[in-house]
Amino acid sequence: MSATMIKEFRLPDLGEGLTESEILSWKVAVGDTVTLNQVIAEVETAKAVVELPSPFAGTVAALHEQPGTVVEVGKPIVSFEVDDAGSSNGGGAPAAGDGSAVGTSANGAPSASAAEAVGSPAKREPNLVGYGAVVEHSGRPTRRARVQATAEVPAIPEPIAVPQAEVAAERPRSTPPVRKLARDLGIDLELVPGTGPGGLITREDVQNFTGAADVPAEIAAAPGDREMRTPIKGVRKFTAAAMVQSAFTAPHVTEFLTVDVTATMELLAKLKGNRTFEGFKLTPLTIAAKAVLVALRNNPTLNSRWDEVKQEIVQFNYVNLGIAAATPRGLTVPNIKDADQLSLRELSSALTQLTDTARAGKTSPSELSGGTISITNIGVFGIDAGTPILNPGEAAIVALGAVRKAPWVVNDELAVRQVMSLSLSFDHRLVDGEQGSRFLADLGAILSDPAMVMTMI
Incomplete structure (x- = not known):
């Protein structure tokens, strides 16, 4: 009969140095048998909702935190009863990094003998949240070490009671x-x-x-009948802090340009009727995103970052295009990696996938990091122009206004045209007035006459 031991799973850093996460729901209850990498919980970081896979195979001994609790990285959240004989072959392999799990003594402290039995540091096998099951060293623990580890592992501690209704439900x-x-x-x-x-x-x-x-x-x-209070946490808390930091760190400058986009709207109508784009979702945002990518080729300064620590300007030779998205969890800015390498059809598919994922609340932390320049489409709300705040770490953001019919002078005659206002905010430490103006002028020229692309590539 094999011996068992208690393994403790601590909340890992789920990316970008995040210091805390909120337990949204448990997918398991005390007494449940779980397999390696089975999803055991759903947590919300400051950027995204993430599913936590189990780093062990065994039985859930205790749930240390209840749904709705904000937990600091490194704190224990769940304990497992595992077969120590199978711990080196995946039956109870500990997680690496901040989410490492250890054997515990009666007072909850790591057991020295249990740590000795585990052996040398394990090699990480990455998974989608940056931690998880690992492959330990190939050497087999000595019989003496195994006996000591088994002897010092205490009985299962009294679990924290979590009502089954709370375990099964989200919040x-x-x-x-x-x-x-x-x-x-x-x-x-x-x-x-x-x-x-x-x-x-x-x-x-x-x-x-x-x-x-x-x-x-x-x-x-507490609040009375005349007001309602909502806790500031998760994405809203992160977004608020990021926007305050951006507004009071980077010297923002905003420029505006109103352009006749009749030719772009005509092009859009033609593309929608083209077999090549059958099944693709084409919108003014699709064309504007492509125009931004083209305009950046002649104005690369807007695709850069100010490195305060190293006192360097970092210019990117790739474009991770951020798209501001309003979601049930608040404002997020996921980005399309290497968007400058995509064709119009590929860009259309990427935009559709990005918005669908964001609205479903399934955007991953990796999709929210690493952006180099962003677009916010305020036109979908019927707004013409604004002064968007930079996404932290980026040099520029473009706001697209609503497309409206308006009187416009064409060949010295008044005509009804389709018009859009563009707003460009940029970090004046990185981008001076001439550079920002040239980029905005190039963007406007493309949207006024898409054939201008031929002069820029």
Whole structure:
């Protein structure tokens, strides 16, 4: 009969040096048997929702944190009872890095003998969240080390009770259309009881929510009936901090240009009727994104970063094009890697995938990092122009206004044309007025007459 030991899993750094994550939901309960890399929890970082795979195969002994709790990286979140005899072949391999798991003694401290039994440092095998199962050294622990490790492993500690309803449910569970309806009505989904399967909040639940009457007494007593309070956390907290840092670190300059985009809209209509683009989603954003990429070739200064630590200007020879996206979790700016290498069809597919993923709340941390220049499409909200704040670490951001019919002078005669306003914000440490103006002028020239691309490539 093989002996068992307790392995503790600590919250890992899920990328970009993030210091904390919120436990959204547990996918397992105390007593459940799990396999290696089985998803055990869903957590929300400051950038994305991430599924945590199990670094061990065994039985869940304790859940140390409940859903809704913000946990610092390195703190224990779950303990497993594993077969120590199989720990070196994947039956209980510890995770690497910040999410490392260790055997524990009776007081919760790492067991020296257990650490000795594990042996030399393990080699990391990366997975989609940057940690997970590892392959340990090929040497087999000595019999004496195994006996000592088994002897010093205590009985399973008393688990923290987590109600099964909380384990199975998200906080709160609903669909994107329902979340949008709640936002439009000014309703906090945290306060709405769900009547759907597994506590799912339905459209009817939101529509039938009467407000103060449905708010738990302990919640209503704090803010009163005349206001609603929502905790600042997750993406909104990260975005707010990033925007404040950007606004008060980089000296922003914003320039505006209104252009006649009738030719671009005519081109768009032709492309939609072309068999080559059948099944592809083409919008003014698609053409504008391609125009930005072309304009950057003649104005590479706008595709750069200010390195404060090294006191260097970093100019990128590639373009990771960020697209600002409004999601149920707040504003995010995922980016398309190496967008400058994509054809118009490939760019169209990438934009569609990016927006669909963002709206579903499934954008990964890697997709939110490494951007070099961004676009925000405020025209979809009927807005003509604005002064967008730079995405931190980038030199420029372009805001696309709404396409409107307006009177325009063509060949000294007044005509009705389709018009768009462009707003360009840039970091004046990296980009001077001439460089910014030339880029904006080139962008406007392409959108006014797409044939101008031929003079820029």
